[in-house]
Amino acid sequence: MALIVMKFGGSSVGDAERMKRVARRVIERHREGHQCVVVVSAMGDTTDDLIDLTKQIGAVTPPAREMDMLLSTGEQVSVALLAMTIHTLGEKAVSFTGWQAGIHTEAVHGKARISDIQPGRVRQALDDRNIVIVAGFQGMTEAGEITTLGRGGSDTTAVALAAAIEADVCEIFTDVDGVYSTDPRIVKCARKLNEISYDEMLELANLGAAVLHPRAVEYAKNYKVQLVVRSSFNHNEGTNVKEEAVMEQGIVVRGIAYDKNVARISILGVEEKPGQLAKVFTALAQEQIDVDIIVQSGVTNVSADFSFTVSLSDLDRVLQTLENIRSTVGFREITSENNLVKVSIVGAGMVSTPGVAAKMFETISDLGISILMVSTSEIKTSCVIENEGRLNEVVQALHTAYGLDTDSTVFVGGPADRR
Amino acid sequence: MALIVMKFGGSSVGDAERMKRVARRVIERHREGHQCVVVVSAMGDTTDDLIDLTKQIGAVTPPAREMDMLLSTGEQVSVALLAMTIHTLGEKAVSFTGWQAGIHTEAVHGKARISDIQPGRVRQALDDRNIVIVAGFQGMTEAGEITTLGRGGSDTTAVALAAAIEADVCEIFTDVDGVYSTDPRIVKCARKLNEISYDEMLELANLGAAVLHPRAVEYAKNYKVQLVVRSSFNHNEGTNVKEEAVMEQGIVVRGIAYDKNVARISILGVEEKPGQLAKVFTALAQEQIDVDIIVQSGVTNVSADFSFTVSLSDLDRVLQTLENIRSTVGFREITSENNLVKVSIVGAGMVSTPGVAAKMFETISDLGISILMVSTSEIKTSCVIENEGRLNEVVQALHTAYGLDTDSTVFVGGPADRR
Numbered sequence: 001m002a003l004i005v006m007k008f009g010g011s012s013v014g015d016a017e018r019m020k021r022v023a024r025r026v027i028e029r030h031r032e033g034h035q036c037v038v039v040v041s042a043m044g045d046t047t048d049d050l051i052d053l054t055k056q057i058g059a060v061t062p063p064a065r066e067m068d069m070l071l072s073t074g075e076q077v078s079v080a081l082l083a084m085t086i087h088t089l090g091e092k093a094v095s096f097t098g099w100q101a102g103i104h105t106e107a108v109h110g111k112a113r114i115s116d117i118q119p120g121r122v123r124q125a126l127d128d129r130n131i132v133i134v135a136g137f138q139g140m141t142e143a144g145e146i147t148t149l150g151r152g153g154s155d156t157t158a159v160a161l162a163a164a165i166e167a168d169v170c171e172i173f174t175d176v177d178g179v180y181s182t183d184p185r186i187v188k189c190a191r192k193l194n195e196i197s198y199d200e201m202l203e204l205a206n207l208g209a210a211v212l213h214p215r216a217v218e219y220a221k222n223y224k225v226q227l228v229v230r231s232s233f234n235h236n237e238g239t240n241v242k243e244e245a246v247m248e249q250g251i252v253v254r255g256i257a258y259d260k261n262v263a264r265i266s267i268l269g270v271e272e273k274p275g276q277l278a279k280v281f282t283a284l285a286q287e288q289i290d291v292d293i294i295v296q297s298g299v300t301n302v303s304a305d306f307s308f309t310v311s312l313s314d315l316d317r318v319l320q321t322l323e324n325i326r327s328t329v330g331f332r333e334i335t336s337e338n339n340l341v342k343v344s345i346v347g348a349g350m351v352s353t354p355g356v357a358a359k360m361f362e363t364i365s366d367l368g369i370s371i372l373m374v375s376t377s378e379i380k381t382s383c384v385i386e387n388e389g390r391l392n393e394v395v396q397a398l399h400t401a402y403g404l405d406t407d408s409t410v411f412v413g414g415p416a417d418r419r
Numbered sequence: 420m421a422l423i424v425m426k427f428g429g430s431s432v433g434d435a436e437r438m439k440r441v442a443r444r445v446i447e448r449h450r451e452g453h454q455c456v457v458v459v460s461a462m463g464d465t466t467d468d469l470i471d472l473t474k475q476i477g478a479v480t481p482p483a484r485e486m487d488m489l490l491s492t493g494e495q496v497s498v499a500l501l502a503m504t505i506h507t508l509g510e511k512a513v514s515f516t517g518w519q520a521g522i523h524t525e526a527v528h529g530k531a532r533i534s535d536i537q538p539g540r541v542r543q544a545l546d547d548r549n550i551v552i553v554a555g556f557q558g559m560t561e562a563g564e565i566t567t568l569g570r571g572g573s574d575t576t577a578v579a580l581a582a583a584i585e586a587d588v589c590e591i592f593t594d595v596d597g598v599y600s601t602d603p604r605i606v607k608c609a610r611k612l613n614e615i616s617y618d619e620m621l622e623l624a625n626l627g628a629a630v631l632h633p634r635a636v637e638y639a640k641n642y643k644v645q646l647v648v649r650s651s652f653n654h655n656e657g658t659n660v661k662e663e664a665v666m667e668q669g670i671v672v673r674g675i676a677y678d679k680n681v682a683r684i685s686i687l688g689v690e691e692k693p694g695q696l697a698k699v700f701t702a703l704a705q706e707q708i709d710v711d712i713i714v715q716s717g718v719t720n721v722s723a724d725f726s727f728t729v730s731l732s733d734l735d736r737v738l739q740t741l742e743n744i745r746s747t748v749g750f751r752e753i754t755s756e757n758n759l760v761k762v763s764i765v766g767a768g769m770v771s772t773p774g775v776a777a778k779m780f781e782t783i784s785d786l787g788i789s790i791l792m793v794s795t796s797e798i799k800t801s802c803v804i805e806n807e808g809r810l811n812e813v814v815q816a817l818h819t820a821y822g823l824d825t826d827s828t829v830f831v832g833g834p835a836d837r838r
Contacts, residue, residue: 016472016475019476058439058504059503060507062503062507063502063503066506069498069516070503073492073495073499076489077469077492079488080485080488081472081473081485084473084481084482084485084489085476087481087482088479088481095488100563100565146519
């Protein structure tokens with residue numbers, strides 16, 4: 001008998017039929033003799049519908065606290081309905097909100113981090129032979145305020161809860177069969193990975209693979225939670241995410257990720273004096289803007305140019321922030337580009353295998369495409385290129401170059417659910 | 420500066436425009452220098468929509484605990500949106516769920532009673548110059564389970580909260596101008612009452628006047644909460660509900676109520692031995708069935724007949740319960756009628772004014788209508804009559820007979836909101 005946490009996203013419980021399918025899946029596990037804790041997100045479009053209500057009342061920047069009060073109802077509806085569905089199908093189930101499940105977070109609204117889980121009620125309900133349903137994406141501060149965890153929050157709830165109750169495994173159900181070597185919507189012969197290491201998964205997640213949220217992977221890595229990503233539509237084996245993953249013979253790259261949400265900003269003619277870079281990036285950090293790749297160039301003894309990338313969605317705020325500090329830093333010009341993509345290869349064995357990055361540059365060059373920026377770590381190499389509608393071609397070429405193509409093509413559902 | 424509790428029903432916050440009107444109304448009070456606590460119900464059809472979801476998943480008798488988890492989200496959405504609306508209009512507001520507002524209830528789902536209110540957070544938020552918005556209709560048990568209060572629950576939340584924070588007044592906003600001498604949809608020249616006593620209001624509420632829930636009135640009476648029932652559409656004065664209400668010169672009846680939800684059951688040929696009646700009514704009480712008027716007749720030394728009334732909606736359960744005890748009690752026959760109405764006159768001065776009931780019987784008889792059952796208390800007289808489509812005529816005749824008609828006719832909105 002195992003203790004299992006199962007997480008289902010909003011699209012998996014999007015309507016009554018899907019809700020019943022999830023219920024049957026959980027009951028199947030329960031009847032095999034396992035103890036089951038189920039984490040669910042809000043049903044389908046619920047969150048969008050709630051946000052729409054705020055627009056109807058004319059709230060342009062509603063207080064984050066009230067937004068959390070509002071949005072957290074979405075998961076509460078899901079858990080109650082799933083508990084009822086399971087009950088209707090003949091098993092005992094009890095639902096909990098985040099606060100009832102003992103999920104405590106920092107006092108931040110809209111993107112709180114879990115600080116602590118006190119799973120007493122969850123454990124008690126399991127001991128009473130219940131299937132336990134917990135609302136994902138939400139928690140409570142020490143002061144009793146309802147918080148939400150931000151994007152990917154339900155994945156994080158599931159993993160953190162699995163750690164807190166020392167579950168044997170945390171299964172993340174999604175609309176694809178597992179983690180793929182690359183986006184199967186782009187590369188038809190992408191391969192489903194049987195295993196992947198936490199570190200590789202973390203890079204892939206950070207680099208744009210939507211199947212798991214980086215924060216959830218980080219949590220799983222820190223607490224050594226055994227993760228499985230699998231389909232809610234079939235019983236195929238899925239992908240195990242674990243400490244050390246076995247690499248197939250002759251393969252050094254595990255996966256290829258891409259990110260279209262990239263903008264590059266260049267600051268030209270920055271006066272050459274100590275602390276200039278620090279001023280710029282401190283100002284951006286204060287605005288909660290994450291900077292990705294930074295490249296310095298055109299250095300003379302009086303001035304320098306440098307470029308960096310940010311999320312495309314942050315571009316306007318970056319430009320505004322830079323204008324605000326123009327007088328204190330001193331530079332000639334700011335330019336920006338928004339028609340870019342970042343392509344990355346990820347593999348734990350890269351660091352000990354020479355020539356892996358070189359093959360990437362060569363493959364991209366052979367397509368006649370210029371590489372604008374490069375960034376590397378022990379287990380990944382990223383290239384920023386212009387997005388001239390040739391992204392799919394680049395990803396396919398890299399997939400082939402690193403020997404990742406399989407013979408079979410894969411079925412692909414809708415976009416993965418990230419709440 | 421006063422401390423005011425304001426309660427708005429679901430139809431008052433049914434859409435964005437209405438929500439804004441409520442927000443403006445509250446802000447007006449706040450800017451006059453008052454401290455405001457606002458209790459709201461779920462928006463318009465929210466509850467029905469949520470119940471519809473349970474039908475979609477095929478839940479015939481969903482667990483009451485999960486039903487409360489589900490339905491309590493309706494008010495949580497309302498309070499968050501109202502807080503945002505007030506914020507958008509330039510004032511500080513903070514919303515609380517029932518449990519956040521410290522509303523503790525018994526451990527019963529679907530129709531819990533408030534056991535205790537710990538208003539610390541509400542008080543603190545008021546001290547911080549916030550308008551405080553509290554979800555009506557819900558609370559939390561000692562074990563941390565979410566409960567709902569059943570019909571009229573939001574009225575009760577408002578009154579109980581007013582008692583707990585020692586508010587100067589509790590204003591119940593509705594879609595009519597106040598409490599009327601009778602249903603203004605039936606009697607065009609019904610008069611709005613400036614004052615009514617708790618006892619009279621309790622009788623009227625119990626006898627079918629939908630404007631206030633009996634439990635809320637009882638709470639107000641017990642804790643001496645100054646209640647005002649008034650319109651959310653205008654600034655007219657409303658009706659004060661208080662300990663002692665002044666009666667106009669020459670008027671002894673305050674109001675006339677009617678109830679169409681009446682069924683009569685007759686048990687014929689009950690064996691005459693001690694404890695027979697007790698057996699019947701104990702069995703009904705165990706099924707949570709409220710019995711109203713009881714009349715015994717046809718008594719011989721071997722058997723008796725008796726009749727009693729119940730809510731029409733309980734009729735099937737009553738008949739089933741009686742069948743179950745037929746063998747232990749011993750009676751010849753059960754008959755039932757469901758085409759009845761109960762008409763009542765209410766007035767605190769009735770007990771000291773002879774002939775009030777007689778005038779009622781005479782007025783009904785003059786219309787050629789038979790009185791089937793009669794029930795009296797110190798401040799009310801009720802008659803059960805057949806509902807032959809002449810109810811309006813009876814109510815109008817009584818209204819005239821007791822000198823209650825005014826010259827003006829009243830505007831009437833939709834049915835009052837009872838959640």
